[in-house]
Amino acid sequence: xxxSRIRKTPFERIEYAIICSTLLLxxxxxxxxxxxxxxxxxxxxxxxxxxxxxxxxxHGFSLDVWQVLLTHPQVLRGLANxxxxxxxxxxxxxxxxTLMAWALSREGLPGRRAILIFILVTVVFEPGVVPDYLVMxxxxxxxxxxxxxxxxxxxxxxxxxxxxxxxxxxKELLEAAEIEGASPLQTLWHVVAPxxxxxxxxxxxxxxxxxxxxxxxxMIYLSDTGKWPLQxxxxxxxxxxxxxxxxxxxxxxxxxxxxxxxxxxxxxxxxILTLIPVLAIYPLILKFFTKGTMSGAVxx
Amino acid sequence: MTGLDHSPSGLTPALAGNVPKARRSGLRRVxxxxxxxxxxxxxxxxxxxxxxxxxxxxxxxxQDYRIIGPSIWVGLKHFRALFESPVFYQVLWNTVLISxxxxxxxxxxxVIVALLVNEVxxxxxxxxxxxxxxxxxxxxWIVIAGVFIAVLSPTDGTxxxxxxxxxFAPVPFMTSEGSILWVLVFSEMWRSAGWDSLLFLAAVMAIxxxxxDAATIDGAGRWRKIWHVTLPALVPTMATVxxxxxxxxxxxxxxxxxxxxNDAIRDRIDILDTYVYxxxxxxxxxxxxxxxxxxxxxxxxxxxxxxxxVAKRVTGKGVW
Numbered sequence: 001x002x003x004s005r006i007r008k009t010p011f012e013r014i015e016y017a018i019i020c021s022t023l024l025l026x027x028x029x030x031x032x033x034x035x036x037x038x039x040x041x042x043x044x045x046x047x048x049x050x051x052x053x054x055x056x057x058x059h060g061f062s063l064d065v066w067q068v069l070l071t072h073p074q075v076l077r078g079l080a081n082x083x084x085x086x087x088x089x090x091x092x093x094x095x096x097x098t099l100m101a102w103a104l105s106r107e108g109l110p111g112r113r114a115i116l117i118f119i120l121v122t123v124v125f126e127p128g129v130v131p132d133y134l135v136m137x138x139x140x141x142x143x144x145x146x147x148x149x150x151x152x153x154x155x156x157x158x159x160x161x162x163x164x165x166x167x168x169x170x171k172e173l174l175e176a177a178e179i180e181g182a183s184p185l186q187t188l189w190h191v192v193a194p195x196x197x198x199x200x201x202x203x204x205x206x207x208x209x210x211x212x213x214x215x216x217x218x219m220i221y222l223s224d225t226g227k228w229p230l231q232x233x234x235x236x237x238x239x240x241x242x243x244x245x246x247x248x249x250x251x252x253x254x255x256x257x258x259x260x261x262x263x264x265x266x267x268x269x270x271x272i273l274t275l276i277p278v279l280a281i282y283p284l285i286l287k288f289f290t291k292g293t294m295s296g297a298v299x300x
Numbered sequence: 301m302t303g304l305d306h307s308p309s310g311l312t313p314a315l316a317g318n319v320p321k322a323r324r325s326g327l328r329r330v331x332x333x334x335x336x337x338x339x340x341x342x343x344x345x346x347x348x349x350x351x352x353x354x355x356x357x358x359x360x361x362x363q364d365y366r367i368i369g370p371s372i373w374v375g376l377k378h379f380r381a382l383f384e385s386p387v388f389y390q391v392l393w394n395t396v397l398i399s400x401x402x403x404x405x406x407x408x409x410x411v412i413v414a415l416l417v418n419e420v421x422x423x424x425x426x427x428x429x430x431x432x433x434x435x436x437x438x439x440x441w442i443v444i445a446g447v448f449i450a451v452l453s454p455t456d457g458t459x460x461x462x463x464x465x466x467x468f469a470p471v472p473f474m475t476s477e478g479s480i481l482w483v484l485v486f487s488e489m490w491r492s493a494g495w496d497s498l499l500f501l502a503a504v505m506a507i508x509x510x511x512x513d514a515a516t517i518d519g520a521g522r523w524r525k526i527w528h529v530t531l532p533a534l535v536p537t538m539a540t541v542x543x544x545x546x547x548x549x550x551x552x553x554x555x556x557x558x559x560x561x562n563d564a565i566r567d568r569i570d571i572l573d574t575y576v577y578x579x580x581x582x583x584x585x586x587x588x589x590x591x592x593x594x595x596x597x598x599x600x601x602x603x604x605x606x607x608x609x610v611a612k613r614v615t616g617k618g619v620w
Binding site: 012015016019020022023024026027029030031032033034036037040049051052053054095096097099100102103104106108109110115118119122124125126127128129130131132133134135139150151152153154159183184185188209212213215216220231234235238239264267268270271274275278279282285286290 | 326329330333335336337339340342343344346347349350351352353354355357358360413416417419420425428429430431432433434435436438439440441442443445446447448449450451453456457458459460461462490493494498522554555558559573576577580581586589590592593594596597598600601604605
């Protein structure tokens with residue numbers, strides 16, 4: 001509170017120190033496990049077996065794990081598949097969601113309410129994963145990238161958020177564009193989208209994360225392991241403990257001149273590799289989404 | 301383009317003559333908006349194909365699945381089998397227990413985190429804390445499962461290393477029935493406590509600073525201000541969040557449970573969604589699994605609708 005800064009009793013200072021250290025503890029609990037995995041993946045393979053879970057710095061230094069990972073055919077395929085699914089999926093999501101939100105933000109549109117209810121029904125009632133699977137099968141999309149790209153074409157919650165944003169745009173601007181003879185698409189492109197850019201950027205980032213993190217639909221729709229995204233490869237290796245996928249092909253020996261790579265280090269590296277893209281766009285998410293709450297002591 | 305377009309023409313004889321004209325102008329109105337309908341088309345097509353077709357497909361719950369030829373109607377056969385299966389009740393109990401534990405234990409956590417963050421005055425420290433604690437929300441449950449398998453490992457995990465410093469024997473948290481539910485609760489907290497606090501933080505920051513100044517003048521300290529000014533202002537947000545959580549009650553966090561599961565504790569944390577997956581997509585019992593999924597879908601829908609009604613009564617507006 002701004003007022004309490006004027007005069008602080010010793011008791012208040014201690015209080016404040018406790019608050020700050022509680023939050024620091026939270027930060028440590030959040031970040032330390034990730035730093036530990038990074039450290040393990042960068043450590044000398046001989047040192048890894050004795051490494052404590054508390055370590056945050058590598059013991060010795062070696063890029064062997066990363067060399068194996070970044071030349072491993074299954075990992076590279078997984079990366080390529082994830083990128084393809086994420087980019088194609090996000091482009092389709094953003095275009096479809098923006099077009100739909102723009103139309104549904106026009107209050108005069110005949111049938112608007114009925115369409116909104118039509119969409120909300122799908123949020124409220126989910127028939128389950130088996131019917132989803134059988135429909136995908138009937139459409140002939142099983143084992144096609146399209147199944148994973150299209151199954152979430154428009155996410156109803158993001159659509160609703162975007163409609164709300166578009167509704168905020170002053171009506172006079174839209175009317176002016178119409179009088180100028182702009183088509184709905186031109187109005188969207190030249191007037192609405194530039195004004196709602198932060199909102200569109202936010203849903204773009206959220207769709208990107210959704211696609212990058214998707215694994216379940218890929219698991220059930222894509223039977224060909226060559227089409228698996230990175231998350232499914234990671235799951236097979238770390239959660240299911242299926243070593244054959246990663247360690248087959250004598251990959252370990254091939255890339256490290258015979259010295260054994262520790263399995264724990266390889267798993268750690270794989271986890272880090274999978275979260276790097278999220279880490280890369282995370283600053284943008286903070287910038288667009290949490291901007292208003294990030295600076296303290298403005299109010300209150 | 302007047303209100304006449306909507307009037308149920310034909311009710312009054314005087315208007316009867318207007319019927320063709322009214323219909324024509326209704327069509328003209330739709331024609332006027334044709335550009336917008338065209339833009340709705342891809343999205344609507346998506347909802348029809350990937351949401352309404354599966355709803356129609358869910359009729360399989362009342363049929364026997366046949367690969368060739370039409371499926372045969374069998375009425376409630378699969379539901380009867382479901383309700384007679386002891387496994388189903390175990391799974392239902394697990395779902396309710398896991399959801400209830402998360403709801404009760406974790407509900408206050410984001411509120412407390414928001415209050416703590418709000419107390420931080422240095423904007424650099426505040427940004428540092430926020431940047432760290434929001435991150436886990438964006439990690440997949442597979443990555444989080446990988447992190448927890450490493451952290452909780454009995455041989456070289458962080459938690460057991462700390463316990464070891466105090467002379468405790470290592471605990472195999474991920475594979476023991478006594479601890480796995482707490483692992484689920486804690487990992488959910490690890491992932492969501494930070495991000496979920498954002499909504500409350502926004503609500504705290506929207507509070508009129510004059511209220512705090514007035515409380516200061518009245519001699520209120522930090523805690524009295526939190527109790528009498530901040531918390532009351534958060535009640536509507538709490539109600540909305542609680543009700544939204546209730547709406548997701550029957551799911552109990554499929555992605556989490558699915559990735560934290562292993563042979564040692566599977567029975568303990570098997571929930572409706574993992575059961576449907578295993579029976580249907582692994583076991584090939586399509587019709588039976590569809591019935592189980594439909595059961596969950598209908599209960600889930602009832603809870604969301606009930607939550608919506610309650611939300612409307614408590615906060616004056618619905619969930620949507």
